[in-house]
Amino acid sequence: MSNRTLDLSRWDKIDVDLDDETPVATSTRLAASNDPVLQQIARETGLNADLILMCARAMALEDQQIELLPMEQKEQTLRLRNDPHFGPVQRAAKQYQEATFTIRIKPEAKSEAPKPKLPDPEKAVRNCELAMNMTEAQVRHLPEQQQAAVRTMREDPLFESIRQKVREAQKQRKEDTQKRKEKEAKIIELPDDDPVSVPIGPPVAPPSSTQSDFMRKCGKALMLNDDQIQSLPKAQQIMLKAVRDAPEFGYLRGxxxxxxxxxxxxxxxxxxxxxxxxxxxxxxxxxxxxxxTEEEVHMLGDQERVSIMRIRNDDAFAEVREAINTVGLARIMSVEEKVAFLALQKTHREGTPEMTPEHIATERKKLEEVQAEVLRLQEEKEKEKELLQRQREQALKEEEEARARFEEEAAQRLAEEERKKQAAKEAQRQQYKEMMARLKRDAQQPEHAESDAAVWDMMGQAVSLASEGNGVEARRVMDGALQAAKKEPPKQPELSVEDEEQKSKDDLTKFMAMQKIMGALKHAESQVNQGGTLDLETVNQLAEAFRSAERDVRYVEQGDKDNQPVNEIQPTYSAYTKYSDHAVGEYVLKIDLPALQNMQDVVLDGTSDHFSLQAPGQYSLELPLPCTIDPEAVTAKFSKKTRVLTVTMPKV
Known part of the structure; x- marks a missing residue:
């Protein structure tokens, strides 16, 4: 036994209140002196009343309460409860408890520690099984937090024990299902007091309390095979065949x-x-x-019909419908099943079934009337479908004829336009050939090297007119340019050495400009000599050569090669007619604008037979149109990637 003495001063402020869990601060000595039962026990045992009270309180404490006490009070409480030295005191305390009441002492603590809530193991297994059975599509539709929880239950090693329980439960269910199926597959032999041993005749409606018993016995009769029936007595065979085949028992079989x-x-x-x-x-x-069925849906109210059609056709129920069809839950009941279903519904409502032949005949007649009405509605629907089909076929036929007429007229228009284009190209080819021969012949004259800017303007204008098909006007302008170039240049004053060098450089620049023109002329002449016509690209290259030479000459004459070109460049373009949604067709222009970054300063204008484009300091295009267009319906789209402007002009 320990030599430590029991310190009772720490227990002076602990008392018990049976109606309140909060300790009451009172004096133990005062409580002991006021309790006659305790004083009587103290006198009989010769022990201290306060010590008996302290031991009784220590013995009333629970283990969890003792663990929450301070260390010194915990040691003293355990000594009072377990130390053999306090055996007499413990017996006296037990006697005091039996004589009065069971003392519950709450430890001196500000608040009781909350007890941890243990998880429900069955709920954890169910949640894990749901997570394992979910498909990937179902998991993706969950919130992110639930997706993480599902993946944790599927993959985290901490849940391996729960997953094992899930697999064992699934295996057990599978075995139970297999055993149940095997048990159902076995033929159950009828007992001697088989319920089918009843008189043959009109069936009397059994009481509702025995209805399930009749159905069970009828089910046993239906499960017997021919060999088992033959092994029974003759009377039971007749009764079994009646239950299996007689019309009077049809409602029961259904x-x-x-x-x-x-x-x-x-x-x-x-x-x-x-x-x-x-x-x-x-x-x-x-x-x-x-x-x-469709007829049953048709007989429902508007709200129910809308709900039924939504369940059948809405995409939100597609997965459910497919699953139900897969397991065969959408099977329509037969006539006998419907009769039995109606009879059972009436039994449920009234409490006693009316399973008489008259009742069955009445229900069958009602069902036949409903089926006749269904057939009539189906015939009307078939007639409506046939009428709609004929109308649809007639509309398609008329549409095909209209499309064929439109395509034939469009082909004729295209052929006529193609003939006109070929005739215009043939006329232009001769004009181009004459124009290039004259340009080549006149460009080789030495006096052209000293021509002024006006001559170059006239030559460029002539080439532009020729490219547009106006050969007569182009020849007139070219003749004027050649006459102006043949004029005697003014006499130049004597020049210094620096001026002579500059003049030599200027002459070289003019010579290089003339070489550009000669190169473009040779390329164009090679195309004409091969028997073809000049394409639009070649004509534009020839015009660009004239303009480039013109710019070089103007740089020389102005004395500043760093200035920007005075005239805008005519961009290259291509044109064609498109037939799509527009019945007459659309005239489409594709204009190459490689120097443009955007269409901010570009001005597009046009009338019903003319189109113009102005990009200040860069491009200028004036183009007469070969057809009449609708100016109000013109659209334009600029591609920053290819630097091509597409202008669509609907014809009228």
Whole structure:
């Protein structure tokens, strides 16, 4: 035993209140002196009353409460409870507890530590099984936090034990299902008191309490094979055949079949709901909506009909519909099943079924009337479909004829335009040939090297007119340019050495300009000599050569080669007619503008037979149009990548 003495001063402020869990600060000595039971026990045992009270309180503490005490109080409490030295005190404290009440002492603590909430293991297994059964498409539709939780349950090693429990549970369910199927597959032999041993005749509606018993026994009769029936007594064979084949028991066979189908559907429904992670009630509603016929849907109210059609056709239910069709839950009931279904519904409403032949005949007659109405509605729908089909075929035929007429007229217009283009090209070819011969002949004259800027302007204008097909005007302008070039140049004053050098440089520049023109003329002449006509690109190159030579000459005459060109360049372009949505066609221009960055300062203008483009300091284009267009419908689009402006002008 330890030599330490028990310090009772620390227990003076701890008392017990049975109605309140908060310790009450009172004096133990005062409580001991006021308790006659405690004083009586103290006198009988010869022990200190305060010590007995302290030991009783220590013995009333629970283990969790003792663990929360300070170290010194914890040691003293354990000594009072367990030390054999305090055996008499412990017996006296126990006697005091039995004589009064069980003392509950709360430790002196400000607040009780919250108990940790243990997770439900079954819920964890269910959540893990749901996570393992979800498809990737279902996981992607979850929020990011739930996706992370699903992946953790699937892959984290900490959940391996739970995943193992899930696999074991699935295996156990599979084995139970297999055993149940094997048990159902076995033929159950009828007992001696088989319920089918009933008189043959009009069936009397059994009480609702025995209805399930009749259905069960009828199901057993239907499960027997021919060999088993032959092994039974003759009387039972007759009764069994009546239950299996007689019309009077048709309602009962239909009810049994429906019950079996309902059980099978319910099993499939539960399995499908577990696999998809959906509610069985929702799947059951979708399956019921899919089993309704069109005529039954037609007889519903507007709101119910809209809901049924949404379930059948909305993309939101596509996955559910496919799953229900896969497991065969959308099967439509047969006539006998419907009769049994209606009878069971009435039984459920009224409490007692009316399974009489008259009732069955009435229900069958009602069902036949409904089916006749269904057939009539189907015939009307078929007639409407045939009428719509004929109207659609007539509309397609008229559309094909109109398209053929339009294509024929468009082909004729294209052929006529092509003939006109060929005639114009043939006329221009001769004009180009004459013009180039004259340009080549006159350009080789030495006096042209000293021609002024006006001559170059006239020569460039002549080439532009020739490219546009105006050969007569081009020849007139070219004749004027040649006459101006043949004039005697003014007499130049005597020049200094520096001026002579500059004049030599200027003459060299003019000579190089003339070489540009000669190169373009030779290229154009080679095309004409080969028997073809000049294309638009070659004509534009020839015009550009004249303009380049003109700019060089103007630089020389102005004495400043750093200045920008005075005249804008005529850009190259191509044109064609497009037939698409517009019936008459569209005249399309594709203009190359390699020096442009954007269309900010570009001005487009035009009339019904003329088009113009002005880019100050860069490009200028004046183009007469070969057809009449609608100026209000002209559209333009500039590509920054290719630097090509596409102008679309609808014809009128």
């Amino acid at each position: 009810a049994v079949q429906k019950s079996c189908n309902d059980e099978e559907i319910e099993v499939k429904l539960q399995s499908l709901a577990q696999k998809m992670g959906a509610e069985p009630e929702g799947l059951r509603a979708v399956a019921q909506a899919m089993r309704l």
